[in-house]
Amino acid sequence: MAPPLSRRHLLQTAVLTAVTHGATTGVATAAHGRSPAAPVPAPDAWGVRPFALGDVALGPGVFADKRRLMLDHARGYDVNRLLQVFRANAGLSTLGAVAPGGWEGLDGEANGNLRGHYTGHFLTMLSQAYAGTGEQVFADKIRTMVGALAEVREALRREPAVLSTDGRFGGAVENVRGSYQYVDLPAGVLGGAAEITLAAWVRPAHDGAWARVCDFGDDTTRYLYLAARDAAGVPRFAITTEGPGGEQALSGTAALPSGRWSHLAVTLAGGTGTLYVDGVAVARNTAMSLTPAALGPLAHHWLGRSHFAADPVFAGAFGGFDMWSRALTADEIARLQSGPGRGDLVSYAFDETSGGTFADGSGRGLTATLRRTWGGPSHPGFLAAYPETQFIQLESMTGSDYTKVWAPYYTAHKILRGLLDAHLTTGDDRALDLASGLCDWMHSRLSRLPAATLQRMWGIFSSGEFGGIVEAICDLHALTGKAEHLALARLFDLDRLIDACAAGTDVLDGLHANQHIPIFTGYVRLYDETGEERYLTAAKNFWGMVVPHRMYGIGGTSSGEFWKARDVIAGTMSATTAETCCAYNMLKLSRTLFFHDQDPAYMDYYERALYNQVLGSKQDRPDAEKPLVTYFIGLTPGHVRDYTPKQGTTCCEGTGMESATKYQDSVYFAQADGSALYVNLYSPTTLTWAEKGVTVTQTTDFPREQGTTLTIGGGSASFALRLRVPSWATAGFRVTVNGRPVPGTPRPGGYFTVSRTWRRGDIVRVGIPFRLRVEKTPDDPSLQTLFLGPVNLVARDPATHHLELGLYRNAGLSGDLLPSLTPVPGEPLHYTLGGIALAPFFEGTEDPTHAYFRRAEPRVVFGGTDSGVANPARPDGTTLLDDIWAGAPFADKGALVARVRSAVDAWRSAGLLGRADGDRVVETARRASYAP
Template identity: 80%
Template structure:
């Protein structure tokens, strides 16, 4: 296990490199003094992404859109929910909406997650570019969160705002604050006047101006809005059905001061609004005297737990032991008069107590409905109640508890990334405090409770918190934090996957993918093989068995049965978060075991789903990232789901600022450099005194050029040979061919003593190929090299195409298509344009097409013979072309003759038709 990071060090391995892509080495933040040695179990290491400068190309173009968004978005909007939860001024900021805000889905129960994503994006952007604007924004957010935690650690404090003629006290919506009055405040009066100046800021029904009662049977209250949206006063000793009430006639205006007064005497009650009587009831027999001594005497809070807390300001509350006359009530609009039972002017500007001017000394106290945090390290944008309720839940209900530890993960991750990018002690202190708080809660729970919690769909989702907590432990070295990481073990899943038992059918995909990256980090920290085995086997259960061609997985967020792909295609396939987390898992697995399949997957998902999930349009307000990518025919991508603040927009912001995190890796012993992805970039390998510049327009260019500069020295350059590179992979150094046979799905090694200016040229011709869905071979998706091609067509049924008509001897299907002039990677076939999936447009697309080859055609020569098929759907043409590539036309014709003879012998093709097929193949002209 590696030693902990000391102060002022960067975590070179898992943390910074995973979080931060480089982009501009000349201006990137300077490295700090020391780095943490990576886990001993890693045989391959990433580079800190400040050492990788992004060159021009598709990645730079996409990233620029996100960097512009990061520069311009008002971070106070994200901080609004945190400040509100702590009862602090929100600076007039409006939460972004969607999942972020009190009015978000499921009561805003996921609010705060997006702030963590945004911090990570800013941290990656700063490490990539060195632009001070990103560091400044990080400092603003970390400073605000520091103030929020400090406020949560203390009793609620008065938030003083401008009143009608002085100061008033505001209860920010989302603070869950109310004023607690002493018992006996009503004095058992048989006649009474209650009056208050209020400025409501939200139109929630049933939020109380005041509520005095024992429970939901004996009380009197005044609400600013009843179910009809107008003020209502009621008093009862027999619950809601026995209320004696007064209803107003018009809604109170928001953000304006209104005066409310209620008088009761002699069986008559009157409700006044701004000095004018708006309702009367001559059958009000109940008075405060009938209620007796009440336990709960509240301003702003209801005895009905489901009612909202009053959001707005108070500028006076008075109670008199008599019914004021109409003229006296009217006079209260201009003259301050002190109530004899209680009188609060709300002129306080600090602390949490409110003075009573009646002479009775009934000092009131500002409180939170949920009390306060169980530990001083607590930090969230909502009360701790979600975490508490989760501990007793037996079934999922996201309207009550929606993945609180998932949200905690995002905040913790953002703080760690902020610390690593800017060395801000406050960020680390906040992160460490969160770890301490979570440990204080979870370590007290029985193991059975933890297993039940983590097995709950949605409510028990905890995202990548295990990875983040392991990173926190690596930085700070607290034993409690490593112990905390292990408290998230979901043993049923770990044990099943470690035993290679596929239990994924029916599971929520993104609830489970990121936890395996965390378990790999636990393997690094503990050496327990079950974590590594589980993660490795889990990956194999997804790729390819639950993977769509673009690299995505899940349908409507869930996994279905193994090898069912065509049968799960819908409008809600391929959740973008799933691709993000599968990339992280693939990358981390590769650090342990250099199986090129992990990087083949990485390239597939990065160049297709991840790039394609970001719209190619600038927007200051939204990140414009898909949630789902529907793969149904004619689907149009939605880049602004749920107002743009879902988990997928969050991970999309992160993806777009770390595109280069896996372009280069180095061997742990420094003896080799892996070039994993072909992307315009410059690597600064400081230990070697070397820079490697990769110049390419890949994938618009079918190859790349690497130039080595700096000190001379020996190391092996290991060039990834993609599994799709079956049309040839050639390497030259300074113009001379390098011997050896590159094998698709492996690495090709160039070992030499490198000198200043050495140039390596890699050529990797693309082929157009298809990938068949596992459960329906006729449903296929098209690839040109690494690029998924989608048909742009508004039809809503699968398009039908034949692709063998002019296939090349190499097996390349591209000759059947017509290139579009001036548009790289664009082709047409039968009037439909095919374009790269990574283009973020709003065109209706077809990611899958129906393969139909009705007749045997070679080199555009139609034999007129129907293309026969076996019971499993394999056609004669399929079997012929399975033998590609062919060295010559003669070799192809020989293959055709062999296949035809076999099919004739099996009774699948008539002898005369067989002769015609062979003759057609012999007479056709082929592209090489």
């Protein structure tokens, strides 16, 4: 007998199988070498519950093909590259790893102020990959990352420690770029000297301008410094009592080589200053009247840090630093190249291998201390790839400036989500401890702030963006039960938005789309935790403001990341429409809302966005370095998708990695009481429904196949099978069980229920004939997009103007426009029309595409027979052919001809069509032949 499950295990399993986030999809099946998750009731408010990713195996097809590319990327990618920025921030060795670049590094956009976000995405992707496949390589990578992040947090909790490296004459200390560490020297190191020599061995690791070797001063007025590089890229020494405008300076003639040891020395005496590089004098200034004595006592004496806040901290290694109270001769400087010197004012060899202090060899006992520019975390749970100053600055910001603060709580969300998913998938308690500590730290910061400050923060674009953090915190609360965690989730309430949406007031115009979509998924989870109706009502109303009013045909939303006015679609198309993150988050919100309200519209949208934008956002080729996922999908004519935007580490590539490893997360849901199984999507999958002791295997090549076959395996069980009838399924929806038709009238945009006691070997066949249809933009009905069943068809053509297409020419009696297209042999879902190639949007190619076209029906044509009559139009753009075909489907040819006569009479009466032309139109309709 199995041991009883603990409360902790039950909570863990509940989140695995029930939370709205696709990644926390539980424990894989026994086929993966692990026990399946025990069934746990979903929240009381949920009418249905999802299955764990490991309970739904993905079969061959378009989804498996896309996932395979992402899994290959995940298997081969060195996660130490992602950990580089975390280790650097903690002053730890980065193991020689190079950060990916782009948004995940120090040199990317806005100085890398979003770094760490991609690491969280990657953890979630790995967790989903492990849950879905059970491959050990993914678990190993997760454990490596979690272990490293635990070390990082521990290092951040304590004072900085020496990172030793090989020096010029022994040991040296490394200052990792991104560590914000410097050496703090005691007061009095200059000793009021009237003459001085500074000498340092340095090995720069970065070419940032104005990084200091040393900077002694009070502020930005009274100081002396030695910089490894100035604005011209050469070493510079300066001394002043009047700020930059009064500097007396020495500048070198060549840049110091990166990654190699160089010796810098400066002598200052008798009004003359000399700068030496590697023992050779490279600059001399005989008008340097200032001396350290003239500066007087100074507040700070720093190695590696500047008094100018915008200057970078020195990145590289110090192999020695000495100061003498006299000017060494040129010969003495030259001799320093062959062995360490010992200054009489101060002398640091930097050969320590532990601790956080450096011994002074001058005899004066001036021990130096390693410090961080930002001090250290305000709470031991802090974990980030940059200093806490990003969070602190946000609290006083009143306007947007992402170059200073770029969405730190958004980044915290990605890290938190990744850690939660890692814990839930592998059972690693270190990940849970890190996640819990991170929320403890956030609560300690945010709970002290006035409500008005929080409302201001969360309203700032994009610095105040916090992504799906509320959802993640609620999921953590389900594990920890800590009151502080639920309280923390509520501190992210953006009241003006919640209240407006709860009241049904559309305030989305001008808002940043992806800043706001994921917060509503979190608010639904807060409804689950608190029972406050305004959260759920606001989320439902918000969804209805986006779908369909701000939705493009492919399911995407946003233009240049922002929303425009309601029902303006044609007027918002650009090269930066449909941000991929928006589709990802709209899927999550739709899924979460469906748990509460089984409205088929949510799953209709889910299918649209998944089978089109989400699938189409992944390029169909392998790549070891990049996930190859779009940021924007431009809907302008001839747009070519960019699968490596901004060096490949954007938010959309992060969510794209997640999407490609959880395609199966919403194929099936179970009624909360186990009485029904919802089949939401038609996808080749095998569901293991442990609660019922059955399996359900879908065999299909949907959407290349117009239907699916479901086979019941395992034992027998009674439940209702609820098959989604897509809203586009107007050509019929036929269901047989073991070859016998199931009576009933399926309604497009609903669910068709088959209730029985199912037995092993039962076969359910679902036929869903596709029709070709158009969807018109509300603000320009002549601009249209083309669908065959669930699949958006795009024209592949290099033209940069809207193509003009006519589709009524061979329309069938059913109203199906497909007979006007010519199939491409051997290529399902590929057609031609007038020499123009049409293909599924979901194919991830780099062909120039047209998702929208201009509808042009210049003449009245029926069944390929041209009447020779111009197709008249009303002032609103509606044409005679539009009016006629609006009556489809037609029972037979006679019904179509009757419709033609009626329409012709109406248009003739309105003075829009002459009698002779009208007669020709009717006669042509009577003579033509039609497809069904």
